[in-house]
Amino acid sequence: MKRLLAWLCAMLSALGITACDYFNLRELKPGVSTATEVRERFGPPRMEWKNEDGSVTWEYTRQPEGIECFMITIGPDDILRQIDQVLNEQNFARVVNGMSGDEVRRLLGKPARSQFFQLKHETVWEWKVSHGVGTASEPEFFTVSFNTEGRVVGSGRYTQYRR
Structure with a gap:
């Protein structure tokens, strides 16, 4: 059931429907969740930045109708480091x-x-x-x-x- 909800939320977020963000964010745990889990929940990032320390930051914007933009940083070990809502x-x-x-x-x-x-x-x-x-x-x-x-x-x- 969790896998179905994750897949549905990923598809809806790809279409710009963000109601699932709340559930996705609760399920992802920095230091534990993997890059694959992030992609399963949020889909492909809008943009990807390589950081000097070998990590990568993925952009998941909810613009133009949403009011959030999540920058999700994945370490070189493919483990989630942090999730930031940057429109603040x-x-x-x-x-x-x-x-x-x-x-x-x-x-x-x-x-x-x-x-x-x-x-x-x-x-x-x-x-x-x-x-x-x-x-x-x-x-x-x-x-x-x-x-x-x-x-x-x-x-x-x-x-x-x-x-």
Whole structure:
């Protein structure tokens, strides 16, 4: 039964349906779970980064409609080291002017959207970070602006109010 639930959750998460994340995260144990178990539960990663210590970090974003991005680190021994939900205030504060797009992607994962503003000569990436609070919820977004050289020139937040 557990194997069926894991398979179903992996398939749904591949389609962007994240209700199973809660169950998947409870089942995975750092220091115990294997890379194979992570892939069984979350599917293939959106992006993979090799780290200096021989470990690898896999990106599992829930953008554009979800509000999480999990960075899952697997040690060189193929054992799960840690799971981080990276769309949080601490990581938003780490985005500073001069960073490259690759550095921002490594920190926050793939953005929900990217748009170029011709008059400002800037590209803006945005991540959905909240569905809002209460019954009349309006989603909130974190944004990062890049100049034409692909370097951060600012960041911010906005709420998408419904009419």
